[in-house]
Amino acid sequence: MTSGQSKGTLALTGLVLIAMFVAIWMVFQYVPNERVMGPVQRIFYFHVPAAMITFLSVFLLMASSITYLWTRNKRWDRISLASTEIGLMFCTLVLITGPIWAKAAWGVWWTWEARLTTTLILWLLLAGCLMVRGYAQNQDLGARLASVLGIIAALDVVIVYKAVHWWRGQHPIVFKSGEKNPLAPEMYTTFMYCIGVFMALFLLMMILRVAVLSLEERTQALAERRTGELS
Amino acid sequence: MTGAGFFRAAGVLAAKDLSIEWRTREGLSAMVLFSLIVLVVFSFAFDLATIKQLGPARLVPGILWTTLAFAGVVGFTRSFQVEARRDSMTALLLAPVDRGALFAGKSLSNLVQLLLLEVVVVPLSAIFFGYDLFAILWPMSVVVFLHTFGLAEMGTLLGAVAAKVGRGEALLSTLLFPVTMPLFISAVKCTNAVLDGKELSSVSNWLLIAVGFDLLFLFVGLLTFEYVVEE
């Protein structure tokens, strides 16, 4: 990373930090209580953006996996690994915030509802991608196998969603296309703001993780060259 | 003179695998025995009153497909152990055949072995849990075939991944079961409908999921197998 780049990253970090505090203030102070669900509904302002980021990561995972297999450029594999990790993290957040809301709204921690189930399976698929990287004897092999698994996971999640949706469905749908916006204006603003903040957070994490991965590779290369010279 | 064509190469490879299986009967006998044990374990897991109360239509689909999926893992793993023993996988890769043909051949032999297993296990489930298989033979065969197809191709692709990193059944199971989840749900739904004496058209949604899964991942497997097996 050049100094110009790191300055930019630092600025983005500060920006995201401030924006995050603003988001917390908006969620807990600015937005009114939802009439039916009460305060617990506020978790949506984190839950839904986290879910969006998760699926964005999966999309990025698929795109970067295909590109890596096509070009064999390590840069794409770094993006693919970073999207797997970040996706897994946000997926975990979704799986934590979902049940908290479900306990208050439906009275149970877990329900085999379509999106929740899909998210759980997605979590397992992403974990599989990371696991195979860990088992692989060398990085190239890990990158290749994880790319194939990434493509499978991304395509599979579409079918999983369709299947689970037919199997069971009781997820609250807040926005329906063609319907009048049911949210209060403050709610809508907060919601959109939170999505924006999460996007920025995602971008920041992506940049940092990819930079760290490329530094790791350079360090390893230097270490190996050093061992080679010593022997 | 550039070696056997696609379908011929796939056929030759599948015939070789089946010939080894015919001589040793190691894989299939292990799968049959394993399935038998799982079926028996399941019948102990539910007491007799529960089995009677639920009836075969609600009990058998889950038991049957869980059994087949686990037994399949045994077979898929063995399919690549055969190639690893004397590194004959390298010889296959050195041969002038398309890598996709290797995937097709391996999938075909796995499919045939699973179907042979099912010829034993499905009637066994009819005997153990008391339903009339002959009355539903045709729709049952369609359902079993469509879902076994997807299981075999995905088991082959992910079996190659697990073999490549030198891990066996444990890794394959953790990769295979999440990915085949939509197939599994569909298999259970369709088998349930068939056992209830319904027409196949009542589950056309699910059959569509199964066929979609089969075709999509056949395509993905043909394209990506190369990246899994190459060095």
Next chain:
Amino acid sequence: MMNDHPSNPDPVRPAIQVESLSRRFGSRAAVNAVTVDIASGISTALFGPNGAGKTTLLRLLSSALRPTSGQIRIAGKSYQDNPREIRRMIGVISHNSYLYDDLPCLANLEFFGKLYGLPNPRQRAEELLDEMELSERAQDPAGTLSRGMTQRLSIARSLVHDPEVVFLDEPFSGLDPHAASVLRTTIGRLRERRRTVVMVTHNIPLGLKLSDRWLLMNRGRLVDQGGSAGQDPERFQEIHFRKEVAS
């Protein structure tokens, strides 16, 4: 018997052209920018200390390994453009037998014959078993053979399609005297029939005897090459492996 085999219609003798070929494992370059022409119709021995990258180079040449960068052309064709055509021309003899232990000897050879698209795989398999003096074991599973016999069957397997170019990776390691003499005869016959032979070996006397030219690798690079005729193995070892002896 092998000369009039029908699967040999191509009169063009392949030569191997290697251009700045590299293969990295992680950041370590096992083969580093190797450029070399290997003449057609002769036998070339590839020497070098442990970890020099000989086996990696051989695996790259046979396409068992994908290069990180660089070009390989065999008979003017590259793996990228004509993978199947090139693979049809090459055979590999390795210390792994590449055989199926549970399959009879004959069935093993027949399987590979079919995979290579031979017109009469059965007949070809029988021919080769006869040549390797394994006919009486034709119906026995390959796993029941002794080590030497297995090696002979493995040689037969790699020659099933009568390749133009034969790669041998440490072929003499762990062979019993009989199998070693069969292998020497096989290599001799390949040379008589003007096949291109590339052989990686630790055994310098045998390597020099069975080759026309030699290549020397060290640390992933090609460091020297020359003609094998008249080379004294002991002096050769002294000159080219001095550093290794010292360390």
